Amino acid sequence: xxxxxxxxxxxxxxxxxxxxxxxxxxxxxxxxxxxxxxxxxxxxxxxxxxxxxxxxxxxxxxxxxxxxxxxxxxxxxxxxxxxxxxxxxxxxxxxxxxxxxxxxxxxxxxxxxxxxxxxxxxxxxxxxxxxxxxxxxxxxxxxxxxxxxxxxxxxxxxxx
Amino acid sequence: xxxxxxxxxxxxxxxxxxxxxxxxxxxxxxxxxxxxxxxxxxxxxxxxxxxxxxxxxxxxxxxxxxxxxxxxxxxxxxxxxxxxxxxxxxxxxxxxxxxxxxxxxxxxxxxxxxxxxxxxxxxxxxxxxxxxxxxxxxxxxxxxxxxxxxxxxxxxxxxxxxxxxxxxxxxxxxxxxxxxxxxxxxxxxxxxxxxxxxxxxxxxxxxxxxxxxxxxxxxxxxxxxxxxxxxxxxxxxxxxxxxxxxxxxxxxxxxxxxxxxxxxxxxxxxxxxxxxxxxxxxxxxxxxxxxxxxxxxxxxxxxxxxxxxxxxxxxxxxxxxxxxxxxxxxxxxxxxxxxxxxxxxxxxxxxxxxxxxxxxxxxxxxx
Numbered sequence: 001x002x003x004x005x006x007x008x009x010x011x012x013x014x015x016x017x018x019x020x021x022x023x024x025x026x027x028x029x030x031x032x033x034x035x036x037x038x039x040x041x042x043x044x045x046x047x048x049x050x051x052x053x054x055x056x057x058x059x060x061x062x063x064x065x066x067x068x069x070x071x072x073x074x075x076x077x078x079x080x081x082x083x084x085x086x087x088x089x090x091x092x093x094x095x096x097x098x099x100x101x102x103x104x105x106x107x108x109x110x111x112x113x114x115x116x117x118x119x120x121x122x123x124x125x126x127x128x129x130x131x132x133x134x135x136x137x138x139x140x141x142x143x144x145x146x147x148x149x150x151x152x153x154x155x156x157x158x159x160x
Numbered sequence: 161x162x163x164x165x166x167x168x169x170x171x172x173x174x175x176x177x178x179x180x181x182x183x184x185x186x187x188x189x190x191x192x193x194x195x196x197x198x199x200x201x202x203x204x205x206x207x208x209x210x211x212x213x214x215x216x217x218x219x220x221x222x223x224x225x226x227x228x229x230x231x232x233x234x235x236x237x238x239x240x241x242x243x244x245x246x247x248x249x250x251x252x253x254x255x256x257x258x259x260x261x262x263x264x265x266x267x268x269x270x271x272x273x274x275x276x277x278x279x280x281x282x283x284x285x286x287x288x289x290x291x292x293x294x295x296x297x298x299x300x301x302x303x304x305x306x307x308x309x310x311x312x313x314x315x316x317x318x319x320x321x322x323x324x325x326x327x328x329x330x331x332x333x334x335x336x337x338x339x340x341x342x343x344x345x346x347x348x349x350x351x352x353x354x355x356x357x358x359x360x361x362x363x364x365x366x367x368x369x370x371x372x373x374x375x376x377x378x379x380x381x382x383x384x385x386x387x388x389x390x391x392x393x394x395x396x397x398x399x400x401x402x403x404x405x406x407x408x409x410x411x412x413x414x415x416x417x418x419x420x421x422x423x424x425x426x427x428x429x430x431x432x433x434x435x436x437x438x439x440x441x442x443x444x445x446x447x448x449x450x451x452x453x454x455x456x457x458x459x460x461x462x463x464x465x466x467x468x469x470x471x472x473x474x475x476x477x478x479x480x481x482x483x484x485x486x487x488x489x490x491x492x493x494x495x496x497x498x499x500x501x502x503x504x505x506x507x508x509x510x511x512x513x514x515x516x517x518x519x520x521x522x523x524x525x526x527x
Contacts, residue, residue, distance in 0.1 A: 027321035027494045030314035031503045050491025069507040078336040081480045107506040
């Protein structure tokens with residue numbers, strides 16, 4: 001069971017960091033296209049709870065039924081722990097919907113803007129996101145073929 | 161040179177820099193003895209910054225610290241003069257205080273950075289560019305305005321992105337937990353980012369001689385200090401060249417700093433800290449007066465920094481505030497391509513450096 005009791009705090013931090021950028025205080029965020037928001041649903045394969053940045057990895061299902069491995073950078077544990085996000089906040093097999101500003105060059109990685117678990121647990125800025133449906137959860141376990149990373153950005157569902 | 165590509169925009173900011181240089185008076189160069197002749201920067205640039213500082217973006221609140229430049233209108237001539245003045249003051253009061261383990265103040269626990277205190281803050285967001293430029297001598301000002309434009313145009317790299325340590329006094333501004341371990345002879349200050357430890361010797365020893373001080377500087381410099389009752393005064397020298405923070409001026413390896421640390425009583429202060437979402441004890445606040453002396457500054461740069469004690473009362477607090485080692489390389493997926501593009505590894509692209517099977521390979525050769 002996910003414990004997440006500080007959604008208001010994390011929302012406030014997301015707002016602050018979108019202006020000042022301290023979540024990415026280890027490096028510039030210029031490699032991410034903040035004009036573009038990509039929304040993806042997929043299955044968590046790994047959550048690396050690491051300094052200076054944690055990384056969430058998912059396999060997202062493309063429209064043609066193939067899957068693409070995506071990685072999303074987020075804050076360091078020293079920040080995540082303060083807002084109640086522990087190293088098991090995302091676990092392999094969880095189905096999530098995420099919002100990201102993707103890399104400008106189209107490779108399947110980006111910064112993590114927000115995410116919702118299938119049970120509705122939220123992380124970050126989740127405007128425009130809905131929790132994965134039962135069908136999403138069912139579909140997540142039914143595809144295994146991986147698409148070439150080069151085309152992944154084009155196949156993802158784009159928002160705005 | 162990249163600089164040429166951005167000549168137009170940089171030229172515009174240099175015009176501002178040139179305007180400042182026409183009126184700047186160098187107090188630090190003249191020394192405190194010439195303070196009668198000096199014109200404080202606040203008087204030279206009344207329209208920059210705030211009433212506290214020409215480079216401050218906002219007014220800050222403090223319980224104990226002062227935003228007034230120590231040593232008079234244009235400050236002391238050097239950190240050494242500043243330190244000796246504080247030492248004389250302590251002696252006049254019967255000090256320095258020779259603490260025992262029982263009499264040292266209690267600064268234990270985990271502490272967090274307060275980003276609403278002073279100008280030296282994460283990403284330099286508490287300082288104005290114009291105000292910072294006005295603090296610098298002409299040559300340093302020109303470099304800063306060029307650097308700043310390169311920051312804004314995404315052509316600059318923060319050195320900590322290479323997993324280098326934050327230099328000093330940037331150490332003050334980084335996020336993560338902090339701890340202070342106090343003994344009568346030395347204090348050890350921990351900052352979680354890349355596990356930095358500062359050692360402050362309070363046993364009366366001087367700084368290392370030139371023979372034993374690294375000519376390239378040390379990341380956190382060499383620090384000595386003394387206690388005056390419950391105030392710890394620290395003089396640091398021998399630091400590395402660096403930047404004060406992202407999009408803040410460079411500092412030389414000649415920078416020296418004076419700090420005064422004190423745990424303050426928050427009762428009735430009405431101060432609302434900004435600790436980036438941390439649970440903190442509003443009645444436990446460490447305030448630090450920080451005065452920076454650098455040959456590139458027109459006058460000493462003085463500000464106040466603060467930390468708050470994290471709340472660790474419940475079992476949940478104690479779990480969540482657990483301090484772990486900070487390895488920078490493992491979680492950094494940042495890299496620069498041969499073409500100079502700053503990017504991130506996508507899944508599967510970064511070598512699996514923490515996998516033991518990656519460490520042993522018959523194809524490896526040490527030559």
